[in-house]
Amino acid sequence: MAIAPDTIRARVAARIGTLSGYKQSRWVLDLFGTDSNHVMHHAFAVGLGSTRAQGAARSRRHGGTLVTTQVIIKWAHRIRADAQVADYDAALQSEQDVIESMQGVALTDIISLELNSITQRQVAPSGDWFLSSVLYDVQHFYPTA
Numbered sequence: 001m002a003i004a005p006d007t008i009r010a011r012v013a014a015r016i017g018t019l020s021g022y023k024q025s026r027w028v029l030d031l032f033g034t035d036s037n038h039v040m041h042h043a044f045a046v047g048l049g050s051t052r053a054q055g056a057a058r059s060r061r062h063g064g065t066l067v068t069t070q071v072i073i074k075w076a077h078r079i080r081a082d083a084q085v086a087d088y089d090a091a092l093q094s095e096q097d098v099i100e101s102m103q104g105v106a107l108t109d110i111i112s113l114e115l116n117s118i119t120q121r122q123v124a125p126s127g128d129w130f131l132s133s134v135l136y137d138v139q140h141f142y143p144t145a
Helices: 005-016 084-104
Strands: 043-059 064-078 110-123 129-143
Touching: 005 043, 005 064, 005 084, 005 129, 043 129, 064 084, 064 110, 084 110, 084 129
Parallel strands: none
Antiparallel strands: 043 064, 064 129, 110 129
């Protein structure tokens, strides 16, 4: 069965939202973290990068074209001025929690979900936020029926 990109994004966001204390930001991925008003501790945003076809594989049975879509997850972790090293370590642990939680994403209509890379580990210039991003590749049939 084919699965639409918005459904994939929503499934990933729902899964991250099951982590204790995590809340989806009202800001889209491209704006999340660009302003200190956009972030709070364990706020996150999920967006999609490119979708690329896997050759000319089209399946009437699945109602779509075989593709790989990039899913990007970005979140914030608070860094305190008097405990920066400890909070940085805690932020790295939160990164691991997010990655481990992705093992529970419902794979219905998804062929594979694989960690591609950790694309960002950055402390904001103000020193009070750690921002991290991970990139996943999701192989699925894109609806083209």
